[in-house]
Amino acid sequence: MGLLNLTLTQFLAVLLPVAAGLVALYFYDRSRRRVRVSSLRFWGRRSAPPVAQRQRKIQQPWSLLLQLLAALLLLLAMADFRWGLGDTPRHHAIVLDGSAAMLYRTASGASAMDQARQSALVYLDALPAGDPVALIRADASPSVVVGFTADRARLxxxxxxxxxxxxxxRLDAALELGRTSLFLAIGAPIDGPTPETLGETAYIGSGRIEPGSEPASQPPFLRYIAVAEPGDDVGIVRFAASRRPDQPGxxxxxxxxxxxxxxxxxxxATVDFAGRRLGERTVQLAPRDSSxxxxxxxxxxxxxxxxxxESDDALPDNNRVALDLPAAPHLATALLTSRPAAWQALIGANPAITITESGAALTVADRSSSSANAQVWIDPLAADSPVEILRRVNRPRITAWAPGHPVTQGLRETDIRLSAASILAPAPNDVVLVETSEGPIAVARVGNDQRQVILGFDLLDPAAAGRLTGPLLFANIISWFAPExxxxxxxxxxxxxVLQLPIGSYSDSQIAVDAPAGVSPVWLRHGDELRLFRSSPGLIRxxxxxxxxxxxxxxxxxGRAVWDVPATVRRGIPDSAAISSAVFWPWMALLAVALLFVDWRLFGDPTRQAAAPAAGEALS
Amino acid sequence: MQAPSPLIDRASLERLERLSVRWNRSFAGLLGGRNVSRRAGVGHEFLDHRNYHHGDDLRSINWRAYLRLERLFLKMFRTEPRTPIRILLDVSESMSCGGESGGEPKFSYACRLAAALCYVGLVRLETIVIYPFSDRLFESFRAQGGRHRYARAADFLEHLETGGKSDLASVVRSFSIDVTAPGPTIVISDFLDEGDTPAALQRLAAEGHELALVQLIAAEDRLPPWDGELEIEDAETGQTLHVQLDRETAEAFAVDFDAYSAAIEKVALRHEGRYIRLDTNVSIEDALYSSLTRAGALSAQ
Structure with a gap:
């Protein structure tokens, strides 16, 4: 026994004021009324003695009783009173499909999500009002939207x-979340037997799932409320553009x-760049095939x-994709040297570098004293060097390269004997890049907003000709200043x-992962692969x-797979009558109307009270 | 309370033209009796032409006809009845009651009925005198000279208002002083005053007037529709009475009312008059063609 549309508290909250109003109206209606008559000629003779004391007593208790009973029955009808619901409310989980399959448009123009929402509301209305219901979002990462509550307005x-x-x-994960939530809500062990008081898990969606996510076992009391089957879709599943550094254009x-x-x-398929059509290709695709x-x-x-x-399908969201391509890297470099021809090979090896005389982002001073603001110093003179030069030595042999520094990355050769080099006296915060038996000959300095590399030897030293050390060191220097x-x-x-991205063998500190328009996602390394998960649309860098x-x-x-619904799964939106054993509201409403009619006939029909003689009849 | 305006629409008035006011007795000075006078004489209503004879009143010669035909014709006029039909119309405050259980207030019904009777009389060239009254007689209105005089009579009725107590005995005394020649007299009232109404009507009849008593009742006048504890207020005096009303008491009330009506009816019938009890639920046309005609107060030609 219970109320389907109202809780007992809500029912009483409505009934009591209505009953109080009826009683008040009853006393008001039955209280002494003032009426105006043509004459008191006949009133003094036959009528009862005047009422001595003004008392408000119930003069027609049956009328009041009939009215109260009618009001009670009407409210019970509105609350949808039922027998057989049981005293213990049942918990139900609505697993509402929130995957991309719900973006499909139907022939009527509404989306599958619109239909699913409508079905969820109808299903919610069909459940007994006191039953707690949870709303679970079903997608690649199922989550509880609203925990178990009987608050229908919130749901x-x-x-x-x-x-x-x-x-x-991922249907298996969504249904498992629903089952687990139900068991936890009623305090039953998750791995235990199914309690009899458990409510339904109602999956409302299109049944399009990610391949391989079919539930291995069917949750108890599972109901499937299908919305419109997704229509045909022709769409872009991946759109990529890549650029190598050796060909930046x-x-x-x-x-x-x-x-x-x-x-x-x-x-x-057509491709446009900056508003201009770049190309168009037509491919013939077999059903369920990709190219x-x-x-x-x-x-x-x-x-x-x-x-x-060019497609007019049910899912227009994947028919058009736009990417923002960055400009090619460009490093304007000022080369202060008296031997530009000798630098030609090194400079030309990097297409991003352009030599300029003004507005340079990087200044390389090769034995030059004309620029005090240079970032890269090659064998500077003692008077110009930003680092103190202790002495000049001949034929020093490189003994060590600074480990872990970007400038010396990949450089390990120690059998190089240079023609000559300046022994430097690095400042406390300077990083020694290259050591010789005589002392440091290259340092890196990080100032406030400026980096500097000072090499105490000639990068184009003929003694090192034919080795990769010189070009590689120069490339590392450029990379340190302009990694892009x-x-x-x-x-x-x-x-x-899930995003799986090969990243090579860099250390974690060399990897930067950020989301420009949100919180940086959590990621992890798995070998040479970076993995992260993002459930909502966004940009990851x-x-x-x-x-x-x-x-x-x-x-x-x-989802590209279709859920094969087991035969034992209940289907469709249940009739609210099916949830309980008996429906009384139509009969209670009819009975209430009948009681009101009886009350009106017995106590309120003025035609029964005044039986005047035939109107207009002349008695002469 | 005032009477509605217009009292009766034009179409309804035209349907009343078949009716005429009837009375049984002949009264001294009355030339026409129950029929319209055809005797030529001094009057306002043109009747016919005849040839001029020596000694005729030169003022009655139709000079227009002479200019066309070069012969003298004399205009003859209808002689007016000397004794008018008098309508005593109750305008006391009790007439403002009614209409709670359907129908309309007694006063507006009475005014419309008086207007209808006035029109019926004017169509037959009768002279109608309306005497509004409550506890005294108010200024009367005389209508004569044909239907085109109806508008003034209707205007007079539309400007009447209810007020005061009804005292028919006092009114009859005043009426007897003002009116010396008896004649057909129609009394339209609810006859609900605290005095001895049958005795007053008896006196009126005894003075030779042929009475047609039209008692207007609202549904609640006879059988109160209310139930339970009531505070009854007299519309005329403002006096109140606390009563406990039940179905049995209300039915006893109706018995008393019917006995009172029978006493009034008895006065009318005893003096060859007529008594008509009209419920305000009945339309005016039905009342005229059915109740008043059946009672002999009106006749249809």
Whole structure:
């Protein structure tokens, strides 16, 4: 026995004021009334003696009783009074599909999410009012939106504010979360037998799941409320552009297209950059097949690269993708030297470097005293050197390279004997880069906003000719000042979810992971691979000394597998009558109306009280 | 309380033209009796032309006809009845009651009924005199000269207001002083005053007037529709009475009311008059064509 639409408290909160109002109206109606008559000629003769004391007593108790009973029955009808609900409320879990599959549009224009929300509200209304219900979001990372509560207004608001996400549905995880929540809510052991008082786990969605996420075991009392089956979709599942540092003006672009429909289709992909059409390809795709279309773009400027498909399908969100391509790196360098021809080979090896005389970002002073603000000093004179020079030595042999410093990364040769070198006296905060048996000959200095590298020897020393040490040291110096000139750039659009990115063998301190528009995600190393998870759309940037990966996780990823619903699963929205054994509200409403009619006929019908003679009848 | 305006619409008035006011007796000075006078004489209503004879009143010659036909014709006028039909109309405060259980207030009903009777009389070239009264007679209004005089009579009725106690005995005394020639007299009232109304009506009849008593009642006048504890207020005096009303008491009330009405009816019938009890639920046309006609106060031609 219970109330389906109202709790007992709500029922009493409505009934008591209504009953009080009825009694008050009753006393008001039955209290002494003042009436105006034509004459008192006949009133004094037959009527009872005047009432001595004004008393408000119940003069027609049956009328009052009938009215109160009618009000009670009407309220019980409104509250949907039931027999057989039991005294213990049951817990129910609504597992609402929030995956990208709910972004599909139906023929009516509404999304599958709209239908799912509506079904969830109807299902919520069908449940007994006192039963606690939890709302669980089902996507790649299921979560509890609203914990178990009987507050229907809060649940309704949560359902109405529920939006579809961009990840594929992991149904096994969502149903397991629902089952676990139910067991925990009623205090039953998770691994124990199913309690009889357990309510339903109602999955409301399209049944499109991530492949491999079919539930291994069926939760108890599982109900499947299906919304519209997703329609055909032709979409971009990955859009990437990459640039190598040795070719900073060339982008390799690839578009992966999936035909998620039952028919083979010709699909045309177009690529635009900065508003200009760069290319167009048409591929013939078999049903459920995918293909990769490649483009090459030559540009050194920044701009928006956009890929789009000519398709009018049920999921328009993956028909168009845009990526922001960064400009090619550019390092304006001032080379103060008296032997520019000798530097030609080193400078020309890095296409990002351009020699300039003004506005330089980097100044290299080769035995020059004309620039006191140079960042790179090559064999400076004692009078000009930013580091004190102790003495000049001949044919020193390099004995050690500073370990772990970016400038000396990869340099281990110790059998190099230079023609000559200046022994430097580094400041306390200076880092000695190169040691000889005579003392340090190269230091790195980090000032307030400036870095400096001072080499006490000639980088183009003929004694080291034919070795890689010189070019590699120069490349490291350039990389230390402008690392982007040595990085490959990968820009990619892909669905949210798990990201696995090869990053090489760099240490964790050399890896920077950040989200420009949010909290930096948690990541972990797994060998030479970086792994992280993101459930919502957003941008992730991963930087290593050799790589700059900008990953836009903004492509929807509807599940590509269809859940094979077991036959034992209940289906559809239950009739509220099916939840309980008997429905009384229509009969109670009819009975209440009948009681009101009887009350009116017995106590309120003026036509029964005044039986005037035939109107207009002449008695003459 | 005032009477509604207009009292009766034009279409309803036209349907009343078949009716005429009836009375049984002949009264001294009355030329027409129950029929319209056809005797030519001094009057306002044109009747016919005849040839001019020597000695006729030159003021009655139709000079327009002479200019066209070069013959003298004399205009003849209808002689007016000497004794008018008098309508005593109750405007006491008790007439403002009614209408709570359907129908309309007695006063507006009475004014509309008086207007209808006035129109019926004017159509037949009768002279109608309306005497409003409560505890005294108010200034009367005389209507004569045909239907085109109805507008003034209606205007007079529309400007009446209820007020004061009803005292029919006092009114009859005043009426007897003012009116020396007896004649047909229609009394429209609820006859609900504290005095001896049958005796007053008896006196009126004894003075030779042929009475038509129209008793207007509202539904609550006869059978009170209320129940339980009541504070009854007299509409005329403001006097209040606390009573406990139940169905049995209300039915006893109706018995008393019917006995009172029977006493009034008895006065009318004893003096060859008529008594008509009208419920305000009944339309005016039904009352005229059915109740008043059946009672002999009106006749349809």
């Amino acid at each position: 309704r608001q949560a359902i109405e504010n529920f939006d579809a996400g961009w990840t594929a549905l 060339l982008w390799q672009v690839s578009i992966e297209i999936l035909n998620d429909s039952a028919a083979a289709l010709p699909i045309t 990769v279309v490649d483009f090459r773009i030559r540009t050194t400027g920044a701009g928006t690269l956009e890929a789009s498909l 000139t040595f990085q490959s750039v990968d820009v990619e659009a892909r669905p949210p979810g 991963v930087r290593t000394p050799s790589q700059d990966s900008r990953i836009s996780m903004t492509l929807p990823a509807p």
